[in-house]
Amino acid sequence: MRQHDTEVPDANATYVFAVCRDPDPSSCAGLPGVTHEAPVRLLALDSFTAIVQTVRARDFTDEAWQGRLSDQRELERYARAHHDVVSAVGAACPTVPLPMATVYHADERAQEALAKESDRFRAALKRIAHHAEWGVKVYAPPAATAAPDDAGRRAGRPVVPTDRGRPAAGAGLAYLERKRGAQRLRERSQEDALRTAETVDEQVGRLATASRRLRPHPQPSTDRRVQILNATYLVADRRSEELALLTRTLRERTGAQIELSGPWVPYSFVGEV
Known part of the structure; x- marks a missing residue:
C-alpha cells in the first residue's frame, strides 16, 4: 500500500x-x-x-x-x-x-x-x-499407489500367508521392496506432475501475449489437492474462446485438474512497463 x-x-x-x-x-x-x-x-x-x-x-x-x-x-x-x-x-x-x-x-x-x-x-x-488477465491453476492428477503386496508380486515372489505372530521367510526383504516401490511411484508421479505443469504453461503461454508464474496458492487444510502450477496470462479478448477450448483440451490430455479464472483487469501486467 x-x-x-x-x-x-x-x-x-x-x-x-x-x-x-x-x-x-x-x-x-x-x-x-x-x-x-x-x-x-x-x-x-x-x-x-x-x-x-x-x-x-x-x-x-x-x-x-x-x-x-x-x-x-x-x-x-x-x-x-x-x-x-x-x-x-x-x-x-x-x-x-x-x-x-x-x-x-x-x-x-x-x-x-x-x-x-x-x-x-x-x-x-x-x-x-483489448486484453484481459486470466488465471490458470493446475492440480496434479491423483497419484497411482501400490497395493501393499504389489511390490512383492512385481518382484516375482508369491505372497504366502503366515502363521499369526511368525513372519514368513523373506518378509523383511518383501517389506523393503514395497517401500522402494512406493517411493518410485511417488517420484514418478512428481516427475509426471512437473511435466504436466510445464506442458500447460507452454501451451497457454503460446496463446497469451504475456505470462507470469506465481507462487502456489495456499490450500485450505481440507483440500488435499497438490497445486503444481499457479500462473496468470495476458490474453487478447479475441482469443478468450480459444483459451477456454485449450483449457478443456489440456484437461482431457493430461488428466490434471485445471482451473481457469477471469477475465480480470490486468493487475499483473501494468507494472512491468
Whole structure:
C-alpha cells in the first residue's frame, strides 16, 4: 500500500483507484468506493483520466492503516471496494489499477504526481488494450499407489500367508521392496506432475501475449489437492474462446485438474512497463 501527502489529518484527501483513457462516466456512477461520504468521480489529467474519491485524510495515515492490517474484515472491505471500482471501470476501457490506499492531499497534488508517470501509463495502456488477465491453476492428477503386496508380486515372489505372530521367510526383504516401490511411484508421479505443469504453461503461454508464474496458492487444510502450477496470462479478448477450448483440451490430455479464472483487469501486467 502507498500513502502520499496525508500530513493534515483533519483535511480531505484524494484517493486514486486507477488511471485510464476516455472512461465512460456511467461506469463508476453509484459505486460506493471506499467511503459512502463522497461519490467516485473522474479527475482529468493531461492526456488521461484518474478515477478518484474524496476521503478523510485521517483515515489514511500510517497509524490508521496499521490498525486495519490487524483487522482482517476491515482490510478485506477496503480491498473489495477498491477492486469493485477498478473492475467496473476496466470493463469499459483500458485501465491501469493503482495500489490500494494511493492517497494524495488534494486533487492538484494527485494531478501533479500522476503526470510524472505519464510515460508508464501510456505504455501500460497500449499493452493491455483489448486484453484481459486470466488465471490458470493446475492440480496434479491423483497419484497411482501400490497395493501393499504389489511390490512383492512385481518382484516375482508369491505372497504366502503366515502363521499369526511368525513372519514368513523373506518378509523383511518383501517389506523393503514395497517401500522402494512406493517411493518410485511417488517420484514418478512428481516427475509426471512437473511435466504436466510445464506442458500447460507452454501451451497457454503460446496463446497469451504475456505470462507470469506465481507462487502456489495456499490450500485450505481440507483440500488435499497438490497445486503444481499457479500462473496468470495476458490474453487478447479475441482469443478468450480459444483459451477456454485449450483449457478443456489440456484437461482431457493430461488428466490434471485445471482451473481457469477471469477475465480480470490486468493487475499483473501494468507494472512491468
